[in-house]
Amino acid sequence: MATQVERITTFPNFAGDSAFAIGEYEQKSLPLAVETLQRLYSYMLKCRTVEERIRILFRQGRFAGNYFAAVGQEATQVGVTMDLLPEDTIAPSHRNFITHIMKGTPLPQLLAQIYGRKTSPDQGRSAPAHCGYAPLNIITPASTIAAQLNIGTGIALAYKMRQQRNVVVALSGEGSTSLGFWHEAVNFAGLHKLPMVIVVENNGWAESVPVTLQTAVTDISEKAKAYGIPGVTVDGNDVVEVYQAARTAITRAREGQGPTLLECKTYRWYGHSEIDPAKYREPREVQEWKGRDPIPRMERFLEEQGIWTNDWKQNLLKEFEAEIEQAIAFAEASPFPEPEEALDHVYSFDIRERELAPKTWEPKLGR
């Protein structure tokens, strides 16, 4: 049974904000199957459950380092990544850990990443914020903001040169659009009509600096005009709207029509990271945005369509929690890497011997 587009256009806008406009590229005739709606919902729920659990693990001191939760932004990240093929690339930022769940990186390995264990995708080298997964084309994000967009343009260039029908979805926050890197990448992508979707997760805050101190434009998507590509702003807490806009952009990219700048207006519930109590924000603002929580919004919508029940949700949660517990158990039982492994994978050849046991020389001539 397919859910027809009328239902989508009646998707309730709990934000009560008419400023969000879907761009001209939305195809109103796009049907969403019940199954698609259910998947969008269940992935949001799973991502939320995983991240809230990781936050607890951090506060329990069960892993070192830090974590950059995307709680509150699930509709954006789930919506833009759900339609990707295994061969497509995600170029994530530090707050896109949950895109791994979307692409299919095994959860036990992801938890091992958090714990710095040898069984993780990069054998304990990087923090969760820098985790990539080569088998599914998730590039390792660096913390230099917006740099992943530039790397993404190169992958998209390779797709184009090889006439591969694949796309690159690059994600970054609104703060990234203040960097030269960001503009170089969007310019280059537009110039070469690269198969990319450039997603700006506008959550209002670049660490402690509000978007109003980053840029004079109201909608980041306006910046697309400067690079000759379409710019679209959507309600980033409305998963159906995000999904539809992303699907249009992905289709355009796959068909060789070039990149789209997709701005999703959303909000992060917590601080920049787990060590940031985010006291720079007004509690009222946080409460308002929590009222626009994408998950209950979707629940109400699905319930109206007769395809959501609390029992179903509880069953999903039970399933996710069991999966997470198993992943945590796997991670905690996994070994740490051996210390000397810090010398591995610097080059395509081994440097251990020359680093650990340098030779010494004696004079050869008579002195």
Add this chain to the structure above:
Amino acid sequence: MPVMTYIDAINTALDEEMTRDEQVFIIGEDVGKMGGVFKATKGLQEKFGVDRVIDSPLAEGVIVSSSIGAAMAGMRPVAEIQFADFITPAMDAITQQAAKLRYRSAGTQTCPLTVRVCYGGGVGGGLYHSQTNTSWFIHTPGLVVVAPSTAYDAKGLLKSAIRDDNPVMFFEHKKLYRSVKEEVPDEDFTVPLMKAEVKKSGSDLTVISYGYTLQLSLQAAEKMKQQHGVDVEVVDLRTLVPLDKDTFLESVARTNRVVIVHEDNRTLGIGAEISAVIAEQAFDCLDAPITRVTAPDVPAVPFSAPLEHFYMPSVEKIVAAMERTIRY
């Protein structure tokens, strides 16, 4: 065997590699129709098309970072940085991305990228067209840094760099482009990366250098022979990182005296590292203090001729250092 200039050797290497492997492509400023400001890519766009010789926007950051992405996807990009002085917008891409990619992904994501960088002074280029900034990159593990001093090596090393699975910074000295000529096979050959070469053997003193100053060192060695009968061994590093320590340490073990010459600034230039390696691994081999001939620690290569002359290592300065070392 044809006689080639250093720049011809580079052009030939690019041509041959693009013919051999269709994953190889070129991207950089003015590399297309113009063939590069120094003509290193002359005729290649005509031959291979605009999709394989890409005139980039004026943005070094995107030249290198888009090359990194393409390399991750299995292509073999050769990016050109017109002048080493302009490389700073690409520093994030080089040091944070290319150098760390293999490491941070435990070898599951790799970056077979070559960045050709035109560097060096002695041509009246002034503050922003003369710099030797190899040390910025030799301090960054994960990169292979190559700097040939002859036309033969330029061709053979560039071909190796393009085929190598590591990100390679390939430094071409602009003063060498047309000043050195030699017979270079017009066929496929490579020169191994990570291997220094004894360019001239000798028994009394070892001089260690690379790039343009290697050529000056060869001339200085000739003068030492003529003027003092001193037999100087000349070691060309060729690859600056990872450093082929064995070749120069063996040389020092034979000659017991060493002069290091480079055009990069003195402090923490590669001479400092080589000195430390000799002190740590071959201290007993030394009969005289290690001597360095380098550029001074000033922020740029000055424009006015006497100032630039003072800045640059020269045959005279190298000979003077060799004399001091021999007389010690």
